[in-house]
Amino acid sequence: MPSNSPETAAPPSSGPDADLRAFVLGLPKAELHLHIEGSLEPELLFELARRNGIALPYATVEALRAAYAFGDLQSFLDLYYAGARVLITERDFYDMTMAYMRRAQADGVAHAEIMFDPQTHTGRGVAIETVFAGIARALREAQASTGVSGYLILSFLRHLSEEQAFATLAAALPLREQYGDLWIGIGLDSAERGNPPEKFARVFAHCKALGFRLVAHAGEEGPAAYVRDALDLLQVERIDHGVRSEEDPALLQRLVDAQIPLTVCPLSNLKLRVLRDLRDHNLARLLRGGVMVTVNSDDPAYFGGYVADNYIACAQALGLSRQELAALARNSIEASFLPWEQKEKLLRRLTAYIR
């Protein structure tokens, strides 16, 4: 498994592993499941804590990283929300987002659809305008300097109430004029069990009427029924995770027939103990069964790998061929919310790359 620290994960400089890494890095791909707060590396987290005069319960970067051993989704979420406390100013959100965009470019990401959790910040007294401004400035600068494009998916925290989701939407909507080119979607994340999709049916219906693209986490820790309900009650176009869909054969067939994308995050599933060994992951089975699966990093600073690490780990654990890796990259482009001309352009780049 890759190390938690990108700096210490020295890739092999020659041999089959180096060839695999070079192939994966060069694949034009989209990342569709990434929580920007989950890209906050311990080094930057310490730097922002220092800058903002915030005390941390860990003495060193190494001690914090050592705490990233999770038993389940909730044990991760506790540290993830605690880590986000260092984000205060526009510059903090900018620095975090720019660091991710640079890292994504290095991984061959051509386009990223980035989730962010305003409620994690507004609940601590940070203005939603500050959150939008810092993230958006980084996305625009990154697009100009690297060519990597970014979209934003505002995600509601499902452990909070429907009323709080509506209030967050109301606070964000005046910013749509300024950021509508980036903010194209609405998502649903945080603790899944006990917070079923139906809790957010009305707010999602409202967002759909407003013209937003819709996604939701489902079938990560929660049952296959949550995937079905996310499709039927929330009308989402993509499912984040969805790996437990396999438990319901009729649902699985529906995913195949309708080519509903799943944004799978294999190293996340491993770290959060959705499964015990990557060799047991159902990604290859889903792909070979015709499901529109994509590979993504989720919260790379916490789960020990960025998107290319996820492709490589799966290639090694599941024996994915180069063609299958290219199919995953193709799916990521097709499942993105880019306009079709841009999809076509990226697909042509991919075709040229694998020829």
Ligand code: HPA
């Ligand atoms: O993997 C996740 N699942 C649910 N909520 C999240 N918020 C950040 N990462 C996750």
Ligand SMILES: [Zn+2]
């Ligand atoms: Zn996620």
